Amino acid sequence: MPANLRELRDRKASVSTIKKLTRAMELIAASRIVKAQQRAQAAGPYARELTRAVSAVATFSNVDHPLTTEKPNPKRAAVLLITSDRGQAGAYSANVIREGERLNQLLREDEKAIVPYISGRKGIAYYTFRQRDIAQSWSGDSDAPSFARAREMADALIEAFLTPTEEGGVDEIHIVFTRFVSMLTQRPDVIRLLPLEVVEGEEAPAADDVLPLYEFEPSAEEVLDGLLPKYVASRIHYCMLQAAASELANRQRAMKSATDNAQDLIESLTRDLNQARQAQITQEISEIVGGASALADASAGSE
């Protein structure tokens, strides 16, 4: 028995609307990825120069800075989880949250208490639904993070790190974010932010690129003091930019497959619809033919 014609027509119309929507979201995400990548590129020179300067100070002075010193017996670990503000991005937030859970598990096995810091509404919703405490959270600009936001996060994290453990401070800080490898691959990743390990940017320095013997003004300690917080902010900004690009790439992919699915659904609905209409027509014809022959039989009998 073919389904009701009107019902099929309604369903086809609604799937077509959904397809238009997902298609629009796919295009928006695609155009924003380009912007996100440009933003990541524009932030490159600052991060590069800063890394160079910090490595120079770290190399040429044996300064023990609180931000680079490992605490002897780490008991509390802060985890900064970078998720998205909005859904419709496939498994993007789920993946990064799962990576975060894995890190939490590892830290718990080391008998460290976890202090969660969260960026993005999806992560906040995940934690509040499970009634877990959040130390601090930020949301509102996951797809276009500003440096000011990164700075704010850095200030909060550094403050927690410099507070003694007994007074609610933390001994180490990890960031869980999604690394933008390419348009096709984005990988959830964990880095340890503090105590700081200074790494040379993305590209390894060339062999002949020896760091010059710098003079420091006013002194190596004070320069390091000024630079390290900036370096931390720049690292966080880098992670957020990567996460933003990953989010958009994931959204584009999710919306593309949603559009494709909608198209498949429309095709199969159209087929059902045609079949139902044809069945109706066939039935009507056979009723007319049946009626006509019954009439003919009746009039033939009366003569």
Next chain:
Amino acid sequence: MADHLEVALVAAERTVWQGQAKIVIARTTDGDVGILPGHAPLLGLLQGGSVQVRTVDGEYFVAAAPDGFISVANDRVSILAENAEMGHDIDLEEARRELEEALAAGLADADADEVRLAEARVRAAEQTS
């Protein structure tokens, strides 16, 4: 040794200015330093937040670089500041008003970030005009 400096003024989210210069004058925590080609490698914290640059074409400009730092090596000068800005891009009147607002908001705390940022902008704009 080159006869000019390669200067880059970099903010957190973009490169503000890049070009060749004859001399860069910056105020570090120990006082003004003038940097000419061939200067020894230097890493310094900026104080006051304004940097003066004379380009190879004889042009002269002032830039605001609050809470920044300067690094000099091999005739390359990088000035990094989160909120770096060119002096002639700043509206002096507006910057003065912002400074007053910042001062009013943080009377007790003359060292607040907002105050320093506003001061640097006013200074750069004043020196430009």
